[in-house]
Amino acid sequence: MKAAQFSRFGGPEVLEIVDLPDPHPAPGQIRIVVHAAGINATDCKLRSGLLSFGAGLPQTTGRDVAGIVDELGEGVTDVAIGERVFGVSDDGAGAAELALLTYRAPIPPPLGFVDAAGLPVALETATRSLDQLGVGRGTRLLINGAAGGIGSTAVQLAIARGARVIGTASVANHGYLRLFGAEPATYGEGMSERVRALAPDGLDAALDVAGSGVLAELIDLAGGPENVVTLADFDGAKQHGVRFSSGFQGHAFHALGEIGALIAAGRFWLPVERTYPLDEIAKAHRISEHGHVRGRLVLVIG
Numbered sequence: 001m002k003a004a005q006f007s008r009f010g011g012p013e014v015l016e017i018v019d020l021p022d023p024h025p026a027p028g029q030i031r032i033v034v035h036a037a038g039i040n041a042t043d044c045k046l047r048s049g050l051l052s053f054g055a056g057l058p059q060t061t062g063r064d065v066a067g068i069v070d071e072l073g074e075g076v077t078d079v080a081i082g083e084r085v086f087g088v089s090d091d092g093a094g095a096a097e098l099a100l101l102t103y104r105a106p107i108p109p110p111l112g113f114v115d116a117a118g119l120p121v122a123l124e125t126a127t128r129s130l131d132q133l134g135v136g137r138g139t140r141l142l143i144n145g146a147a148g149g150i151g152s153t154a155v156q157l158a159i160a161r162g163a164r165v166i167g168t169a170s171v172a173n174h175g176y177l178r179l180f181g182a183e184p185a186t187y188g189e190g191m192s193e194r195v196r197a198l199a200p201d202g203l204d205a206a207l208d209v210a211g212s213g214v215l216a217e218l219i220d221l222a223g224g225p226e227n228v229v230t231l232a233d234f235d236g237a238k239q240h241g242v243r244f245s246s247g248f249q250g251h252a253f254h255a256l257g258e259i260g261a262l263i264a265a266g267r268f269w270l271p272v273e274r275t276y277p278l279d280e281i282a283k284a285h286r287i288s289e290h291g292h293v294r295g296r297l298v299l300v301i302g
Helices: 041-048 113-117 120-133 149-160 171-180 191-198 215-222 234-240 259-264 278-290
Strands: 002-006 015-019 030-039 064-072 084-089 098-106 140-144 164-169 183-186 205-208 228-230 272-277 296-300
Touching: 002 278, 015 278, 030 084, 030 113, 030 120, 030 278, 041 278, 064 098, 064 113, 064 120, 084 113, 084 120, 113 272, 113 296, 120 149, 120 205, 120 228, 140 149, 140 215, 149 164, 149 171, 149 259, 164 171, 164 191, 171 183, 183 191, 191 215, 205 215, 215 228, 215 234, 228 234, 272 278, 278 296
Parallel strands: 140 164, 140 205, 164 183, 205 228, 272 296
Antiparallel strands: 002 015, 030 064, 030 098, 030 296, 064 084, 084 098
Protein backbone atom coordinates (compact mmCIF):
# COMPACT_ATOMS: atom_id res chain seq x y z
CA MET A 1 0.00 0.00 0.00
CA LYS A 2 1.03 3.63 -0.40
CA ALA A 3 1.50 5.59 2.82
CA ALA A 4 3.01 8.83 4.08
CA GLN A 5 6.17 8.42 6.13
CA PHE A 6 9.14 10.39 7.45
CA SER A 7 12.63 9.04 8.11
CA ARG A 8 13.96 12.08 9.95
CA PHE A 9 12.43 14.84 12.04
CA GLY A 10 11.95 18.22 10.47
CA GLY A 11 9.62 20.38 8.44
CA PRO A 12 6.90 19.17 6.08
CA GLU A 13 9.53 18.47 3.43
CA VAL A 14 10.62 15.31 5.31
CA LEU A 15 7.32 13.62 4.42
CA GLU A 16 7.40 11.18 1.55
CA ILE A 17 5.02 8.69 -0.04
CA VAL A 18 6.36 5.14 0.17
CA ASP A 19 5.21 1.58 -0.47
CA LEU A 20 4.66 -0.41 2.72
CA PRO A 21 3.35 -3.94 3.32
CA ASP A 22 -0.42 -4.19 3.66
CA PRO A 23 -1.35 -4.39 7.37
CA HIS A 24 -3.67 -7.06 8.76
CA PRO A 25 -5.81 -6.70 11.89
CA ALA A 26 -4.94 -8.27 15.21
CA PRO A 27 -7.72 -9.46 17.54
CA GLY A 28 -10.11 -6.59 18.23
CA GLN A 29 -8.89 -4.52 15.28
CA ILE A 30 -10.45 -3.85 11.91
CA ARG A 31 -8.82 -2.84 8.65
CA ILE A 32 -10.34 -0.16 6.46
CA VAL A 33 -9.77 1.05 2.95
CA VAL A 34 -9.05 4.68 3.75
CA HIS A 35 -11.11 7.22 1.82
CA ALA A 36 -10.07 10.28 3.81
CA ALA A 37 -7.63 11.18 6.60
CA GLY A 38 -7.57 14.32 8.75
CA ILE A 39 -4.54 16.48 9.52
CA ASN A 40 -3.93 17.31 13.19
CA ALA A 41 -1.54 19.51 15.12
CA THR A 42 -0.28 16.36 16.85
CA ASP A 43 0.77 14.92 13.48
CA CYS A 44 2.87 18.01 12.79
CA LYS A 45 4.47 18.00 16.26
CA LEU A 46 5.43 14.33 15.94
CA ARG A 47 6.90 14.91 12.49
CA SER A 48 8.94 17.87 13.72
CA GLY A 49 10.21 16.01 16.80
CA LEU A 50 8.51 18.41 19.24
CA LEU A 51 6.40 15.53 20.56
CA SER A 52 7.23 11.87 21.01
CA PHE A 53 5.16 8.85 21.93
CA GLY A 54 8.26 6.67 22.01
CA ALA A 55 8.18 5.55 18.37
CA GLY A 56 11.41 5.28 16.42
CA LEU A 57 12.18 6.22 12.84
CA PRO A 58 10.89 5.87 10.21
CA GLN A 59 7.37 6.82 11.30
CA THR A 60 4.04 6.85 9.55
CA THR A 61 1.59 9.68 10.23
CA GLY A 62 -2.12 10.40 10.52
CA ARG A 63 -4.71 9.64 13.19
CA ASP A 64 -8.12 10.71 11.91
CA VAL A 65 -9.47 8.31 9.29
CA ALA A 66 -12.69 7.36 7.54
CA GLY A 67 -13.28 4.53 5.12
CA ILE A 68 -14.83 1.14 4.44
CA VAL A 69 -14.19 -1.98 6.51
CA ASP A 70 -12.49 -4.68 4.42
CA GLU A 71 -10.99 -7.05 7.01
CA LEU A 72 -11.94 -8.05 10.57
CA GLY A 73 -9.69 -9.17 13.38
CA GLU A 74 -10.56 -12.07 15.62
CA GLY A 75 -13.44 -11.35 17.98
CA VAL A 76 -14.79 -8.30 16.16
CA THR A 77 -18.58 -8.42 16.04
CA ASP A 78 -19.65 -4.77 16.22
CA VAL A 79 -18.97 -3.90 12.57
CA ALA A 80 -19.22 -5.76 9.26
CA ILE A 81 -17.17 -5.83 6.10
CA GLY A 82 -18.41 -3.11 3.76
CA GLU A 83 -19.54 -0.80 6.57
CA ARG A 84 -18.57 2.88 6.61
CA VAL A 85 -16.61 3.77 9.76
CA PHE A 86 -14.48 6.55 11.19
CA GLY A 87 -12.04 6.55 14.05
CA VAL A 88 -8.46 6.87 15.25
CA SER A 89 -5.79 4.94 13.39
CA ASP A 90 -3.73 2.61 15.55
CA ASP A 91 -0.04 3.56 15.60
CA GLY A 92 -0.78 6.87 13.87
CA ALA A 93 -0.70 5.38 10.39
CA GLY A 94 -3.87 6.78 8.85
CA ALA A 95 -2.37 8.73 5.95
CA ALA A 96 -2.30 5.59 3.84
CA GLU A 97 -4.41 3.46 1.56
CA LEU A 98 -5.16 1.00 4.40
CA ALA A 99 -5.38 1.54 8.15
CA LEU A 100 -5.98 -0.50 11.30
CA LEU A 101 -8.49 0.75 13.88
CA THR A 102 -9.40 -0.31 17.37
CA TYR A 103 -11.36 2.82 18.31
CA ARG A 104 -14.05 3.38 15.70
CA ALA A 105 -17.76 3.94 15.14
CA PRO A 106 -20.15 3.88 12.19
CA ILE A 107 -20.13 7.12 10.21
CA PRO A 108 -23.34 9.05 11.00
CA PRO A 109 -25.62 8.85 7.93
CA PRO A 110 -25.55 12.60 7.10
CA LEU A 111 -21.74 12.60 6.73
CA GLY A 112 -19.49 11.69 3.84
CA PHE A 113 -15.97 10.34 4.26
CA VAL A 114 -14.27 13.75 4.10
CA ASP A 115 -16.43 15.32 6.81
CA ALA A 116 -16.15 12.22 9.00
CA ALA A 117 -12.36 12.14 8.71
CA GLY A 118 -12.11 15.60 10.24
CA LEU A 119 -13.86 14.59 13.45
CA PRO A 120 -12.28 11.85 15.60
CA VAL A 121 -9.31 13.51 17.33
CA ALA A 122 -11.00 16.90 17.67
CA LEU A 123 -14.17 15.27 18.94
CA GLU A 124 -12.51 13.03 21.49
CA THR A 125 -10.08 15.72 22.69
CA ALA A 126 -12.80 18.33 23.13
CA THR A 127 -15.12 15.87 24.89
CA ARG A 128 -12.50 14.78 27.39
CA SER A 129 -11.49 18.37 28.12
CA LEU A 130 -15.08 19.39 28.84
CA ASP A 131 -15.45 16.30 31.04
CA GLN A 132 -12.36 17.30 33.02
CA LEU A 133 -13.78 20.77 33.58
CA GLY A 134 -17.19 19.40 34.56
CA VAL A 135 -18.94 21.49 31.92
CA GLY A 136 -22.70 21.12 32.04
CA ARG A 137 -25.92 23.10 32.12
CA GLY A 138 -25.34 26.64 33.32
CA THR A 139 -21.52 26.50 33.17
CA ARG A 140 -19.95 29.79 32.12
CA LEU A 141 -17.03 28.66 29.95
CA LEU A 142 -14.27 30.57 28.18
CA ILE A 143 -12.52 28.83 25.27
CA ASN A 144 -9.24 30.43 24.24
CA GLY A 145 -8.66 29.70 20.55
CA ALA A 146 -12.24 28.84 19.70
CA ALA A 147 -12.20 29.02 15.89
CA GLY A 148 -9.95 26.06 15.06
CA GLY A 149 -10.97 22.43 14.76
CA ILE A 150 -10.80 21.49 18.44
CA GLY A 151 -11.99 24.92 19.58
CA SER A 152 -15.10 25.01 17.42
CA THR A 153 -15.84 21.40 18.36
CA ALA A 154 -15.59 22.27 22.06
CA VAL A 155 -17.85 25.31 21.54
CA GLN A 156 -20.64 23.21 20.05
CA LEU A 157 -20.35 20.34 22.51
CA ALA A 158 -20.38 22.73 25.47
CA ILE A 159 -23.44 24.55 24.16
CA ALA A 160 -25.16 21.19 23.60
CA ARG A 161 -24.56 20.50 27.31
CA GLY A 162 -26.30 23.74 28.21
CA ALA A 163 -23.21 25.88 28.88
CA ARG A 164 -22.77 29.54 28.05
CA VAL A 165 -19.61 29.89 25.92
CA ILE A 166 -17.36 32.87 25.31
CA GLY A 167 -14.75 32.15 22.64
CA THR A 168 -11.61 34.12 21.84
CA ALA A 169 -10.66 34.53 18.20
CA SER A 170 -9.56 37.13 15.69
CA VAL A 171 -12.18 39.67 14.65
CA ALA A 172 -12.41 37.91 11.26
CA ASN A 173 -13.69 34.78 13.03
CA HIS A 174 -16.30 36.41 15.26
CA GLY A 175 -19.15 35.77 12.83
CA TYR A 176 -18.02 32.17 12.50
CA LEU A 177 -18.22 31.66 16.28
CA ARG A 178 -21.65 33.25 16.43
CA LEU A 179 -22.88 30.62 13.96
CA PHE A 180 -22.12 28.01 16.64
CA GLY A 181 -23.78 29.99 19.43
CA ALA A 182 -20.64 31.37 21.12
CA GLU A 183 -20.10 34.96 22.23
CA PRO A 184 -16.86 36.10 20.60
CA ALA A 185 -14.08 38.10 22.23
CA THR A 186 -10.90 39.27 20.54
CA TYR A 187 -7.68 37.76 21.87
CA GLY A 188 -4.53 39.74 22.54
CA GLU A 189 -3.89 42.73 24.80
CA GLY A 190 -6.98 43.65 26.76
CA MET A 191 -8.60 40.21 26.40
CA SER A 192 -9.44 39.95 30.10
CA GLU A 193 -11.27 43.25 30.11
CA ARG A 194 -13.26 42.29 27.02
CA VAL A 195 -14.24 38.95 28.57
CA ARG A 196 -15.25 40.62 31.85
CA ALA A 197 -17.45 43.01 29.92
CA LEU A 198 -19.32 39.99 28.52
CA ALA A 199 -19.38 38.11 31.84
CA PRO A 200 -19.30 40.63 34.70
CA ASP A 201 -20.34 37.93 37.19
CA GLY A 202 -17.29 35.84 36.31
CA LEU A 203 -16.63 32.45 34.72
CA ASP A 204 -16.74 28.90 36.00
CA ALA A 205 -14.12 27.33 33.72
CA ALA A 206 -11.64 28.03 30.94
CA LEU A 207 -10.24 25.80 28.21
CA ASP A 208 -7.00 26.84 26.51
CA VAL A 209 -6.77 25.42 23.00
CA ALA A 210 -4.42 28.01 21.50
CA GLY A 211 -1.50 27.88 23.93
CA SER A 212 -0.90 31.60 23.50
CA GLY A 213 0.64 32.30 26.90
CA VAL A 214 -2.55 33.47 28.61
CA LEU A 215 -2.88 30.89 31.38
CA ALA A 216 -2.39 33.47 34.13
CA GLU A 217 -5.28 35.50 32.70
CA LEU A 218 -7.47 32.41 32.36
CA ILE A 219 -6.78 31.44 35.98
CA ASP A 220 -7.83 34.90 37.12
CA LEU A 221 -10.97 34.87 34.97
CA ALA A 222 -12.02 31.35 35.99
CA GLY A 223 -11.33 31.71 39.71
CA GLY A 224 -8.30 29.44 40.11
CA PRO A 225 -6.00 26.95 38.33
CA GLU A 226 -8.29 24.05 39.20
CA ASN A 227 -10.86 25.53 36.81
CA VAL A 228 -8.52 25.67 33.81
CA VAL A 229 -7.41 22.98 31.36
CA THR A 230 -4.86 23.59 28.60
CA LEU A 231 -4.36 21.44 25.53
CA ALA A 232 -1.40 23.37 24.18
CA ASP A 233 0.80 24.89 26.89
CA PHE A 234 2.66 22.12 28.70
CA ASP A 235 5.32 24.39 30.25
CA GLY A 236 2.72 26.95 31.30
CA ALA A 237 0.63 24.24 32.91
CA LYS A 238 3.57 23.21 35.10
CA GLN A 239 4.36 26.81 35.97
CA HIS A 240 0.81 27.76 36.95
CA GLY A 241 -0.48 24.48 38.35
CA VAL A 242 -3.01 24.04 35.54
CA ARG A 243 -4.11 20.66 34.23
CA PHE A 244 -2.55 19.77 30.88
CA SER A 245 -4.58 17.36 28.80
CA SER A 246 -3.49 15.47 25.71
CA GLY A 247 -7.13 14.47 25.35
CA PHE A 248 -6.28 10.77 25.15
CA GLN A 249 -4.18 9.45 27.99
CA GLY A 250 -5.98 7.39 30.60
CA HIS A 251 -9.39 7.53 28.98
CA ALA A 252 -11.61 5.21 26.99
CA PHE A 253 -12.95 6.57 23.72
CA HIS A 254 -16.66 7.30 23.85
CA ALA A 255 -17.51 10.44 21.87
CA LEU A 256 -17.40 8.84 18.41
CA GLY A 257 -20.53 6.83 18.95
CA GLU A 258 -22.44 9.72 20.54
CA ILE A 259 -22.05 12.50 17.97
CA GLY A 260 -24.53 11.13 15.44
CA ALA A 261 -27.56 12.36 17.37
CA LEU A 262 -26.25 15.94 17.51
CA ILE A 263 -25.41 15.88 13.81
CA ALA A 264 -28.83 14.53 12.89
CA ALA A 265 -30.45 17.25 15.00
CA GLY A 266 -28.46 19.96 13.24
CA ARG A 267 -26.63 20.87 16.45
CA PHE A 268 -23.11 19.96 15.38
CA TRP A 269 -21.10 20.84 12.29
CA LEU A 270 -17.32 20.87 11.84
CA PRO A 271 -16.41 22.35 8.47
CA VAL A 272 -13.59 21.05 6.30
CA GLU A 273 -11.73 24.06 4.97
CA ARG A 274 -9.55 22.34 2.37
CA THR A 275 -8.80 18.90 0.96
CA TYR A 276 -5.58 17.54 -0.55
CA PRO A 277 -4.54 14.32 -2.29
CA LEU A 278 -2.19 12.07 -0.35
CA ASP A 279 0.84 13.14 -2.37
CA GLU A 280 0.28 16.75 -1.22
CA ILE A 281 0.45 15.89 2.49
CA ALA A 282 3.50 18.13 2.96
CA LYS A 283 1.48 21.09 1.69
CA ALA A 284 -1.35 20.22 4.08
CA HIS A 285 1.07 20.04 7.02
CA ARG A 286 2.54 23.41 6.05
CA ILE A 287 -0.90 25.04 5.97
CA SER A 288 -1.82 23.39 9.28
CA GLU A 289 1.28 24.80 10.97
CA HIS A 290 1.34 28.30 9.51
CA GLY A 291 -2.19 29.06 8.30
CA HIS A 292 -5.15 30.33 10.29
CA VAL A 293 -7.37 27.36 9.59
CA ARG A 294 -11.06 27.33 10.47
CA GLY A 295 -12.31 23.79 10.80
CA ARG A 296 -10.27 20.93 9.36
CA LEU A 297 -7.79 19.97 6.66
CA VAL A 298 -8.34 16.53 5.13
CA LEU A 299 -6.48 14.22 2.77
CA VAL A 300 -8.61 12.51 0.13
CA ILE A 301 -7.13 9.06 -0.47
CA GLY A 302 -9.64 6.62 -1.93
